[in-house]
Amino acid sequence: MTELRGFDSKKFLENFDSVYKLRPQVEQLADRLSNNKYKNIIMIGQGGTVLNWSPVAIYLRHLANIPVYVENAAEMILKKDLRELTSESLVLTNSVSGDTPEILDAVKYVNSKGVSVYGLTGHEDVPLAKLLKDPIYHPVGGTDGSYLLYYMLTLRLYHNFGFFSDYDHWADQMANLGKNLLKFREQFDDRAHKIAEKYYNAPLTMLVGSGMTWNPVMLFSMCILEEMQWVRTRPVKSSDFFHGPLEIVDNTLPVFLIKGEDEYRPLDERVERFIKKFTNKVEVIDSKDFIFDGIDDKYRVMLSPAIFSSILDDRLAYWYHMYRGHDLDFRRYYRQFDY
Structure with a gap:
């Protein structure tokens, strides 16, 4: 371990x-x-x-x-x-x-x-x-x-x-979920360290996702980077990327593409082809890179949000916190007074 x-x-x-x-x-x-x-x-x-x-x-x-x-x-x-x-x-x-x-x-x-x-x-x-x-x-x-x-x-x-x-079969296999999510944290930790080191002080970061990955993108953007690290973000759906957001892409803007495995993956791939041409600050994080042990592949799409919560909300959040020197539990406004 x-x-x-x-x-x-x-x-x-x-x-x-x-x-x-x-x-x-x-x-x-x-x-x-x-x-x-x-x-x-x-x-x-x-x-x-x-x-x-x-x-x-x-x-x-x-x-x-x-x-x-x-x-x-x-x-x-x-x-x-x-x-x-x-x-x-x-x-x-x-x-x-x-x-x-x-x-x-x-x-x-x-x-x-x-x-x-x-x-x-x-x-x-x-x-x-x-x-x-x-x-x-x-x-x-x-x-x-x-x-x-x-x-x-x-x-x-x-x-x-x-x-x-197949509920019973699925639920039996979920006994293996915790150790898999720990393995994914371990697998991603070094990369999380490098991403945070490179981008922790960027004035704006764009995060792109779709389908089952969209809400994990929003959660990491809103609840982690903005709330916990005071990092300005621009979350964008892959389906919306080519209707406005593409125009602000250049070498000053980090773009994190969170790729899933559902029916909307072609939208992510289209974004990937574009951003790799027009910015050198690209991080493509793909759920396909994280392989489950003891859990059938047919459950991968369902579990993709858990993959991203484990690697983004935990490991990438931790390394942002280390480089920014900002405690993940400290808030200026949230729950500090009535508003």
């Missing part, structure tokens, strides 16, 4: 194992929910949790024609008529802290309509726990574990509805 600076590998594996051990509880909840008929699924998040739910929603839409909505909590509570919310909606949310104001207000709004909200939070004594029905507690948090729990809950439900027949 490679020793990673600023990372406790043993603790990570222990935490991931504790998340995986929630499998029976999560499956029991999904089995109870399967007794109901749902016309749609509504996932509520705020900030990073919106971005974590979104790839799961994308994947579920590929499995069945059940409408799946991802709602920003701050926007949701201001809508006058949330028409998709009915008594036949399955509403899910997550907040490990359990005190995110917007999520609390959104759950209260849904409850006021006579609809229960299910989901995940850190402890039984946080405010959100009192608003959820049958909450699942996962105090260790972490994006990796959240993805696993989101998929366990929804895919078990879809399995019971006849849309994901």
Whole structure:
């Protein structure tokens, strides 16, 4: 096991194992929910949790024609008529802290309509726990574990509805996910070090992605580089790149292309061909370079957000922090006072 600076590998594996051990509880909840008929699924998040739910929603839409909505909590509570919310909606949310104001207000709004909200939070004594029905507690948090729990809950439900027949096989293999994500961290660490050393002080950094990688791009851009490192970023969808953003590409602008493996990969490849011609500050980070042990290739697209969360939000974030000398936990404004 490679020793990673600023990372406790043993603790990570222990935490991931504790998340995986929630499998029976999560499956029991999904089995109870399967007794109901749902016309749609509504996932509520705020900030990073919106971005974590979104790839799961994308994947579920590929499995069945059940409408799946991802709602920003701050926007949701201001809508006058949330028409998709009915008594036949399955509403899910997550907040490990359990005190995110917007999520609390959104759950209260849904409850006021006579609809229960299910989901995940850190402890039984946080405010959100009192608003959820049958909450699942996962105090260790972490994006990796959240993805696993989101998929366990929804895919078990879809399995019971006849849309994901190999759930048991998939869930058994997820016991191997933690050690794979640790391996990917180790594999990427040296490159993360070099990327951060080269670009940590750039006045602007463009990050490009698509499909299942878009929300990991947004999360790294918004929640890591901007919030935690005060680095100015320009996240761009690959499909939008040639409709404006291409004009600011030159040798002064670092461009990070986050390549996935879903149906939108040709869009990423088109961007790659362009940026390699017009800037020498290019970093192409491809999920295909990270090979799972003990997990079937057919699950790669589904798990690509977890690959990128492990290498970007952890290793690249760590090395940015080292070169910028800016603590990842320090904020000027966020949660520092009322605003």
